[in-house]
Amino acid sequence: MSHVAPAPLLIATRESRLALWQAEHVQALLKQRFGLDVGLLGMTTRGDQILDRTLSKVGGKGLFVKELETALEEGRAHLAVHSLKDVPMDLPDGFALAAVLEREDPRDxxxxxxxxxxxxxxxxxKVGTSSLRRVVLLRSLRPDLQIEPxxxxxxxRLRKxxxxxxxAIVLAAAGLKRLGLASRIRATFDTSEMLPAAGQGALGIEVLADAGPLRAQLADLIHRPTWLSVxxxxxxSRALGGSCSMPLAAHAVWHGDTLHLNAALGHGQETTRPLLxxxxxxSVADADAASALGEEAAARLRALGADGYLATP
Structure with missing residues (x-):
C-alpha cells in the first residue's frame, strides 16, 4: 500500500481540544481501516487568533481552514480535518473534499x-453566540433577549x-457530545425552532485535488447519507453566494430514499424582517441530484425576496 499514501500520513489540524478530537478520530479510522501510519500537524489559525471581532467582519469561517490548506499545498501535511460548517462553500482551486463522515447530532x-x-x-x-444564523433564529423565538457576541x-466559551x-450560550450539540460534555446541555433545540447550519455536526476531510490515490482511499470513509445531505x-448557500456573513440555515433529513431539505434566511441588519x-x-441518488435540490431551495428563497436580504448594507 506504500504507493497509495505517503508514510507517515500527516493530518493538519487546529489545536483546540475539539479540533484535536476530530483529527484523532480520523487518525484512528485510517489506522483501523487501512493500517496506515498517521501523525498530526497541529496549527494555530487566524480564526483562532482573532477573538475580538465577529467572524463575518474579519474574513469569515475560511480563517479556520486557510493555514491548514497552506500546509497541504507546501507538502507539510497530506489531509486536513474540518468541522464541515467551517468549510467555505467553494474550495480554492487545487483542493477537494475527499470524504464526509457520518454526522453527529446536528442540532443546536x-x-x-x-x-x-x-x-x-x-x-x-443575556445569551451568547457569534453565529448570525443563531442570532436571527433566537430573535425570531425570543425578541426580548439581549444577544451578545x-x-x-x-x-x-464555556468558561465565559x-x-x-x-x-446562557448556544453551541453545536455535536462538539459538546464529542468532548464528553453532553451533561452541559440543558436543552436541545428542535430543528423546527433552530434550523442547523449547512454541514453542522459533520466532519469533512480535505486534500489536494491532484492527490488521486489518497482521494480514492479516503472515499472509502464517505458516509453516503451524510455526504448527500451536506x-x-x-x-x-453556494447558490446564494454563501458566507458566514449570511444568516442562512439549511438542513436535510432522509425519509426512505427521499431527501427533505429545509432552509431559512434571516436579515442580518433589520431584525423586524421575517424569516424566509x-x-x-x-428522490436523491447522487451528489448532482443533491446539489440540484439545494439549488431549488435557493431559487425558492429568491422567489420569496432573498435578494433583498442578501444586499450588503
Whole structure:
C-alpha cells in the first residue's frame, strides 16, 4: 500500500481540544481501516487568533481552514480535518473534499448554569453566540433577549458562561457530545425552532485535488447519507453566494430514499424582517441530484425576496 499514501500520513489540524478530537478520530479510522501510519500537524489559525471581532467582519469561517490548506499545498501535511460548517462553500482551486463522515447530532444546544430552557430565560436575559444564523433564529423565538457576541474555542466559551458573562450560550450539540460534555446541555433545540447550519455536526476531510490515490482511499470513509445531505445543504448557500456573513440555515433529513431539505434566511441588519423559510424534497441518488435540490431551495428563497436580504448594507 506504500504507493497509495505517503508514510507517515500527516493530518493538519487546529489545536483546540475539539479540533484535536476530530483529527484523532480520523487518525484512528485510517489506522483501523487501512493500517496506515498517521501523525498530526497541529496549527494555530487566524480564526483562532482573532477573538475580538465577529467572524463575518474579519474574513469569515475560511480563517479556520486557510493555514491548514497552506500546509497541504507546501507538502507539510497530506489531509486536513474540518468541522464541515467551517468549510467555505467553494474550495480554492487545487483542493477537494475527499470524504464526509457520518454526522453527529446536528442540532443546536442551549447551555446554561441557571435556566433549563429558552422559555425559562427571563426577559432581557443575556445569551451568547457569534453565529448570525443563531442570532436571527433566537430573535425570531425570543425578541426580548439581549444577544451578545461570543468567540473562542469551546472551552473558552464555556468558561465565559461559567464566569457569569452570560445567562446562557448556544453551541453545536455535536462538539459538546464529542468532548464528553453532553451533561452541559440543558436543552436541545428542535430543528423546527433552530434550523442547523449547512454541514453542522459533520466532519469533512480535505486534500489536494491532484492527490488521486489518497482521494480514492479516503472515499472509502464517505458516509453516503451524510455526504448527500451536506451536498444539498451546502448547495443552498453556494447558490446564494454563501458566507458566514449570511444568516442562512439549511438542513436535510432522509425519509426512505427521499431527501427533505429545509432552509431559512434571516436579515442580518433589520431584525423586524421575517424569516424566509422553504422546504423541498426529491428522490436523491447522487451528489448532482443533491446539489440540484439545494439549488431549488435557493431559487425558492429568491422567489420569496432573498435578494433583498442578501444586499450588503
Amino acid at each position: 444546544a442551549l447551555v446554561s448554569n441557571t435556566y433549563a430552557s429558552l422559555a425559562e430565560l427571563p426577559q432581557g436575559a 461570543l468567540r473562542g474555542n469551546l472551552d473558552t 458562561l461559567d464566569d457569569g458573562q452570560y445567562d 451536498h444539498a445543504e451546502r448547495a443552498v 423559510r422553504v422546504s423541498v424534497e426529491a
